[in-house]
Amino acid sequence: MRLALPALAAPLLLAACATSRFAGYGTPTTLTCVPYARAVSGIELTGDAWRWWDEADGLYPRAHHPVPGAVLVFRRHGAMTAGHVAVVTRVLGPREILVTQANWLPGRLQRATPVLDVSPANDWTSVRVWYAPDHEPGRTIYPTDGFILPARPRLATVPATR
Structure with missing residues (x-):
């Protein structure tokens, strides 16, 4: 039995080294933000996240205030060259929301x-996002365009069929 422990230790150590440093935060996924936001919100846009704001013009209502089911569109910023999109799940107050992403x-x-609105005009054009590894809002202020509202909010349940 003493030999079995060292034999098991090597594979466990290798597995631990291969694990993402974010392994304890959220659920593993291979999805990027765009297909996930599309599936959750029902907003049928494609392409890089930063393009969604202009792509939504004339197709979906856009706003500078959050509502559940809306998609917050992040502009390109620094290393975030494709932008980002996140779906509002709850409005906690005029300057704080919860998102799924x-x-x-x-x-x-x-x-x-x-996600916290830190824009001078209270219009959600600058935000800070909670950074789970530090257990506090991130230091970076991200520019955003606003919220794309779904044409019809998604139903939480599937209607019964006859």
Whole structure:
């Protein structure tokens, strides 16, 4: 039995080294933010996240205030060259929401992530996103375009069929 423990230790150590540093935060996923936001919100847009704001013009209502089911569109910023989209799940107050999102932390799906409006005009054009590893809002201020509202909010349940 003493030989079995060292034999098991090597594979466990290798597995631990291969695990993402974000493994404890959210659910593993291979999805990026765009297909995830599309599936959750029902907003049928494609392409890089930062393009969604202009793509939605004339197709979906857009706003500078959050509502559940809306998609918050992040502009390109720094290393975030494709932008980002996240779906509002709850409005906590005039300057705080919860979102569900994919790939904010690489390879992770996060639910109930706090996002804070830090824009001078209170119009959600600058936000800070909760950074789970530090247990506080991130230091970076991200530019956003606003919220794309779904044409019809998604139903929480599937209607019964006869």
